[in-house]
Amino acid sequence: MNKLLAISLVALFAIGNLMAFDLDYTGTIRARGGITLNSKFNDDASTTSWKSQRLRLIMTGEAENGIKFVTRFRLTDGDGSKTSETYSNPKTANGDDVLGKNEFNLDRAYMTIPDAFLGFTVTAGLMPFYAQNGLILDANKPGFYFSNTLENISIGGADFGDISIGLGGFTASTGSSTSDDSHAWIIHASMKDVGPGTLGLDILGQLNKTIDTLHEKAKFVWISPWYSMNINNFSVVVNPVLLKGCYCRRDNAASTVKSVDGEVYALSLKPSYSITSTRTVISGDFVYISGTTNPDEKLSWKNLGSFYCSGLEYFGYAGELDGGASSDLAIGNSVNEHGLMSFILKADQPLGNSPFTAHLAVGYAMSAEDEEYTKDGKTEKDNVYGTEIDASIRWAVKDNVTWKFVAGYVIPGDAMNGVDGYSSDENVTLFGSYLEYAF
Numbered sequence: 001m002n003k004l005l006a007i008s009l010v011a012l013f014a015i016g017n018l019m020a021f022d023l024d025y026t027g028t029i030r031a032r033g034g035i036t037l038n039s040k041f042n043d044d045a046s047t048t049s050w051k052s053q054r055l056r057l058i059m060t061g062e063a064e065n066g067i068k069f070v071t072r073f074r075l076t077d078g079d080g081s082k083t084s085e086t087y088s089n090p091k092t093a094n095g096d097d098v099l100g101k102n103e104f105n106l107d108r109a110y111m112t113i114p115d116a117f118l119g120f121t122v123t124a125g126l127m128p129f130y131a132q133n134g135l136i137l138d139a140n141k142p143g144f145y146f147s148n149t150l151e152n153i154s155i156g157g158a159d160f161g162d163i164s165i166g167l168g169g170f171t172a173s174t175g176s177s178t179s180d181d182s183h184a185w186i187i188h189a190s191m192k193d194v195g196p197g198t199l200g201l202d203i204l205g206q207l208n209k210t211i212d213t214l215h216e217k218a219k220f221v222w223i224s225p226w227y228s229m230n231i232n233n234f235s236v237v238v239n240p241v242l243l244k245g246c247y248c249r250r251d252n253a254a255s256t257v258k259s260v261d262g263e264v265y266a267l268s269l270k271p272s273y274s275i276t277s278t279r280t281v282i283s284g285d286f287v288y289i290s291g292t293t294n295p296d297e298k299l300s301w302k303n304l305g306s307f308y309c310s311g312l313e314y315f316g317y318a319g320e321l322d323g324g325a326s327s328d329l330a331i332g333n334s335v336n337e338h339g340l341m342s343f344i345l346k347a348d349q350p351l352g353n354s355p356f357t358a359h360l361a362v363g364y365a366m367s368a369e370d371e372e373y374t375k376d377g378k379t380e381k382d383n384v385y386g387t388e389i390d391a392s393i394r395w396a397v398k399d400n401v402t403w404k405f406v407a408g409y410v411i412p413g414d415a416m417n418g419v420d421g422y423s424s425d426e427n428v429t430l431f432g433s434y435l436e437y438a439f
Helices: 002-016 414-418
Strands: 019-037 047-063 068-078 104-117 118-130 138-155 158-172 181-192 197-209 216-232 234-249 258-275 279-289 340-350 356-375 376-400 401-412 428-438
Touching: 104 138, 138 181, 279 356, 356 414, 376 414
Parallel strands: none
Antiparallel strands: 019 047, 019 428, 047 068, 068 104, 104 118, 118 138, 138 158, 158 181, 181 197, 197 216, 216 234, 234 258, 258 279, 279 340, 340 356, 356 376, 376 401, 401 428
C-alpha cells in the first residue's frame, strides 16, 4: 500500500509537468564523519570511526486549485562496515540510518487539500507527524491529518485569539524486535496569545501493539500539555507528559500471562536567552522521565518514535554527529525501567564579523532509578551515566554552505557499569566534522 501511494504521487508530479502545475525543488547535500575513542568507556571498544554522505531532494508541487503534493527522496552512501547489526538502534525516528547505509528511498510522499471538509485542510500519505519537542513523536508515518485554525475566538466577551486544532491517524511501531505495526491516533489543540506565549495540548494513543513475543496487547495513551513563551530576549518551552498504559506480560512462552499497567511521567524544559550586545545565545535543556524499580508491576516509559534533541554529541541522540557510538545511551532513545534525567547548558557566540560561530555544551546524564552492577564481587548501585563537554566551530563558508568541526569529552559515572557492554574504566574522546550545502 505504501509503495502504491508513493508511485501514485510520483506519477502526479510527472503529470504536473504537462499541466498547470508549479514545481519547486529544494534539498541538501551533506557529508559527515568522525572518530570516537573508547566508545563504550573501555579498551575493548577502543576506537569507532564512521562516515556518511546524503543527498536529500524535496519536490513540492501546487496546482491552480491550491492542492499541494510533496515528495522527499534520500540517497545515502555510508560506512558499509557499520550495518544494522552493529548497533541496537541503527535508525532515527524519521527513518534515517544513523551511519548512512547505502540506499535510495522515498521517506515523504503526501498531498494537502485546503478547505477540503468543513473548513479543514486534509493531508494524507507518507507524512511527518509531530508532538512538542519530539519527546513522544517526531517521525514520518503513513496516515492522514485534518487541521484547521479558528481565528479570533471570543467566548463570553473574553478574547482567546487563534485556536489551531487537528486530528489524525497513522501506522506506528515502537521499533522493537517484533515488527507488528499498530494503529495510532493524535489529537492536537493550541491557542495563541495566552499571556506571552502559546498553550497547547497533544494527546496520542497506540492500540493493540505487540512489543515482542513476551509482551502483547499493549495500549498506550500520552497526554502532553505544553506552553511556549517568548518575552523580549527570553524564551522557554515547558512540556510535561503523562503516559498511561497496559500490556500483557509473561516470563516465557509457557508461563502465566500477567497484566501490567500504570503510569509514568516526563518533563522537558528548554529555556533560551539572547544577549543582544554580544549576540550570545545561552540555552538549556532539561528532561526527566520517571523510572520504576520493578517493571513487572509498573509501566516503564515507552515512546511512539521520539527524536528528542538535547544538543549533545555523545549522549544526545539527535546530535548532528551521532555516528552510532552513542545509540545505546542516547537521550532520544527509548528509556528502560530506570528512567532518565539530564541537564544541559549550551552557549553560541559569533566571533566578531567573521563567518565563524563558537559553540560550547556541557551536559550531565543520569538515570531516575539506580542501575545495579557487580564490581570486585560486590553488588553496587549508582545513577550517574556521565558528564559530557563539547566544543565546536561552525563556519559559514559561503551562502548555504556550512562546515562544522567538533570535539567532545565524556567522563563516565559508575552507572555505566550497569549498562550491557559498557564500563566506567575509560573516558571517551570524539572528533568529527559536518559539511552541508542547502539548495
